[in-house]
Amino acid sequence: MITRAEPVMGTVVSFLVDPGTLSDAAADRLIDDACAELHDVDERFSTWKPESELSRWRRGDVAVPSSLMSEVLGLSHAAQRMTKGFFDPWSLPGGFDPTGLVKGWAAERALAILARGGLSTALVNAGGDVCVLPGSAFDVGVQHPDDPDALCGVVRVTSAIATSGVYARGDHLVNPLGGDIAAVSATVVGGRLTDADVFATALAVGGAPVLYLLEQRRGVEGFFITPDGTLYQTSGMTFAHAATNEGESGARRSSPTL
Amino acid sequence: MKRALTLLGATAAGFTSIVALHGTNGSSGPLLNASPATSSPATSSPATSSPATSSPATSSPATSSPATSSPATSSPATSSPATSSPATSSPVTSGSSPTSGGATAVGQTENYGYGTMSVKVTVAQNHIVNVKVNSLTTLESYSQQLAQYAVPILKAEVLKAQGTRISALTGATYTSEAYAYSIQSALDKLHFK
Numbered sequence: 001m002i003t004r005a006e007p008v009m010g011t012v013v014s015f016l017v018d019p020g021t022l023s024d025a026a027a028d029r030l031i032d033d034a035c036a037e038l039h040d041v042d043e044r045f046s047t048w049k050p051e052s053e054l055s056r057w058r059r060g061d062v063a064v065p066s067s068l069m070s071e072v073l074g075l076s077h078a079a080q081r082m083t084k085g086f087f088d089p090w091s092l093p094g095g096f097d098p099t100g101l102v103k104g105w106a107a108e109r110a111l112a113i114l115a116r117g118g119l120s121t122a123l124v125n126a127g128g129d130v131c132v133l134p135g136s137a138f139d140v141g142v143q144h145p146d147d148p149d150a151l152c153g154v155v156r157v158t159s160a161i162a163t164s165g166v167y168a169r170g171d172h173l174v175n176p177l178g179g180d181i182a183a184v185s186a187t188v189v190g191g192r193l194t195d196a197d198v199f200a201t202a203l204a205v206g207g208a209p210v211l212y213l214l215e216q217r218r219g220v221e222g223f224f225i226t227p228d229g230t231l232y233q234t235s236g237m238t239f240a241h242a243a244t245n246e247g248e249s250g251a252r253r254s255s256p257t258l
Numbered sequence: 259m260k261r262a263l264t265l266l267g268a269t270a271a272g273f274t275s276i277v278a279l280h281g282t283n284g285s286s287g288p289l290l291n292a293s294p295a296t297s298s299p300a301t302s303s304p305a306t307s308s309p310a311t312s313s314p315a316t317s318s319p320a321t322s323s324p325a326t327s328s329p330a331t332s333s334p335a336t337s338s339p340a341t342s343s344p345a346t347s348s349p350v351t352s353g354s355s356p357t358s359g360g361a362t363a364v365g366q367t368e369n370y371g372y373g374t375m376s377v378k379v380t381v382a383q384n385h386i387v388n389v390k391v392n393s394l395t396t397l398e399s400y401s402q403q404l405a406q407y408a409v410p411i412l413k414a415e416v417l418k419a420q421g422t423r424i425s426a427l428t429g430a431t432y433t434s435e436a437y438a439y440s441i442q443s444a445l446d447k448l449h450f451k
Contacts, residue, residue, distance in 0.1 A: 003449045005437070012437035014446050016425055103431070125442060127431040141441065143429025149441065154424055165430035187428060208404055231409050242409075 004031050008038045009103055010048070011127030016138070017114065018121035030117035034110035034124070041106040044068060047097060058095045072098050075105060079198040086202035086210050104129040104162055104197030131160040131193040139240055145185040145225050152185070152225065154241040159219075160193035164200035175205050182207025183224035189237070190220040208232065425449075 002024060004015040015034070019027035044066070046052045053069055056062045065073065076089045076098045089098045107126035111133060114122045121136040132138050140157045144150040145165060155161055165185035175181055186203035188196040203210040203224050214222045214234050223233035427442040437443050 001449050003446045005443070005446045007434045007437075010434060011431055012434050012442070014426065014442055016446075016449055123426055125426045125428075127437075128428045128442075129431075130426050130428050138425035139423060140426045140428050141424035143427060143441070148429070148439075151424070151427075151441075155428075161428050163428040163430060185430065211404065232404055 002027050002031070004028075004035070006035045006038065008035070009042045009046075009106065009126065011103070013038055013107065013110070013127065014123075014125040015110075015114075016123040016125075017119060018136075020118075020120055022118055026117075027119065030114050030119060033117070034113045037109050037113055038106055038126075041068075041102065041109065045072065045098065045102045045106075047094070047099060054098070058097075072102060072105070075101055075194060079195075082195070082213070083198060083202035083206075083210060084213060086206040087198045100164075100201045101194060101198055103127060104131070104160075104193040107131050108160075108193050129160075129162045129193055129197050130157060132157055134159065142187050143185070146229070152231070152242070153223075153239045155187070155189055156238075156240050157189060159190055160196045161187065161189045162193060162196040162200040163187040164197075164204040181205055182226065184227050186210075186222065186224035188214065188220065188222040191217070196220070 002015070002017045002019060004017075006013045006015070013035075015031050017027050017031060022030075043049065044052055045054045047054060047058075049055060053062060053066060054072075057065065057069060062069070076096075079087045079101055080089070087100065089101065090096055103126045107124045107129050108131055110126075111122065111124045111131050114124075115133055120133060123130060123132045123136070123138050128143075130138075130140055135158075137156055137158045139154050140161050141151040142153045142155060142161075142163060143165075144152040163185060164187075165183070181204060183204045186200050186207075188199040188203060190196065199210065199214060199220070199222065203214070203222055207224055207226070211222060211224065211232060211234060214220055221234045221237040223231055223237050225231050424445070426445060427440065432440050432442070
C-alpha cells in the first residue's frame with residue numbers, strides 16, 4: 001500500500017492506494033495529479049482566499065460562473081432539495097458557503113483521477129470524508145464523540161462514508177430551522193461521497209427527520225448520536241464493530257427530542 | 259411579480275408547491291394559486307404511502323397563515339400536501355425578511371412521510387437566493403419506531419483504535435494542525451512501508 005497525507009483545504013487529505021499492476025512510481029504520479037486537483041479546487045472554492053472564485057462570487061464580482069462553480073451551485077441546490085432544507089449553504093452567516101459539500105466533492109474528483117489512471121484499490125480521506133474505488137472495501141473507524149482517540153464503531157465501506165459533528169472544530173453547524181443541533185455526531189454510509197457529506201451535515205443538524213429521509217434512499221444508511229450518548233440508526237445500518245451495549249438494560253430509550 | 263412566480267414554478271417544482279407570493283414591501287398581496295408547474299400535488303411527496311398519512315387528520319388549519327391554507331380539494335386519504343397538518347407550524351410571516359431585496363414565497367405544507375413541512379423560497383434577480391424550512395411537524399409513530407433502534411454508546415469502554423484494524427478514520431473534520439495528533443495520522447504512518 002502507498003500512503004500520502006496532503007495538507008490542503010484547511011485539513012489533511014490521506015490517500016491509501018494499492019498500486020496493483022502499476023509501478024509504485026506510476027501510482028505516486030497519479031496521487032500527485034489527484035493532489036493537484038485538490039489544490040485547484042481549494043484555490044477556487046476557499047472562503048479564506050479573497051481572490052478565490054467563491055469569494056468573488058460571494059461579493060458579486062463574478063458575472064459568469066465557471067463550469068466548476070456552476071456544478072457546485074447545482075450540487076448545492078440538489079443538496080438543499082434532497083435534505084429538505086436541513087443542509088442549506090445559503091443559510092450560513094457570511095453568505096453562500098458550499099464548504100460542507102466541496103470537500104467531499106473534491107475527494108470524489110481526486111478518486112476519479114486515480115481510477116482513470118488504472119488503479120482499482122484506493123481510498124481517499126478528505127479530513128473525515130472518505131471515498132473508495134468501486135470493488136474495493138475498507139474498514140473505516142468512526143471517531144467517538146466523547147474521545148477523539150477512540151472509536152464508536154467500525155464500518156465496512158465500499159463506496160463512501162462521511163461524518164459531521166460539533167466536536168472537532170467547535171460548534172460550526174447551523175440549523176436552518178433556527179433550533180438546536182440534534183446530534184453531537186452523525187455518519188452517513190453509501191452512495192456518492194458528495195451526498196453522504198451533505199446528508200451527514202443534515203443528519204447532525206436535524207436528527208430523526210433526516211434519518212427518515214435516509215431510510216428512503218436505497219443503498220444509503222446512517223446514524224446519529226445525541227448529546228446524551230444515544231445512537232439512532234437507519235434500519236439497515238450495520239457495523240463491523242460497535243461500542244454499544246445493546247441488549248443490556250437501558251438499551252431501549254425514549255424517543256429523541258424532535 | 260408574475261415573472262418571479264413563473265420562475266419559482268419552473269425551478270422549485272418538485273421541491274415544494276408555491277401557493278402564495280408576498281411582495282417585499284410588507285403588504286401581503288392577494289393569494290396567487292399554484293402555478294401550473296407546481297400542480298399535481300399527488301406526486302409532490304416522495305413518501306405518500308408511508309404511515310405518516312394517518313397523522314394529518316388532527317390538523318387545525320386555522321392556525322396556519324393564509325399562505326399555507328391551500329385551496330386544494332384533495333381528500334386526506336391521498337395525503338396530498340394540501341391536507342397535511344400545519345398544526346404546529348410556525349406562523350408564516352408575510353413578506354418576511356428577504357435576504358437581498360427579493361420576493362419570498364412560502365410553499366404549500368407538504369407531507370413528506372415523516373411529517374409535514376413547508377419551505378420558504380426567496381428570489382432576487384431571477385435567482386433563488388434562499389430556501390428555508392418554514393414549518394415542520396414530525397410523526398410520533400416514526401419516533402417510536404426509531405426508539406427501537408436506539409442504543410446507548412458506551413462512554414467508558416469505547417473501542418480503542420489500537421485494538422481495531424481500520425484503514426481510515428471518519429469524524430468531524432480535523433484541522434491540518436489537529437491532524438498531527440489524530441488517529442488518521444497514525445494510520446497513514448502505519449500503512450507506509
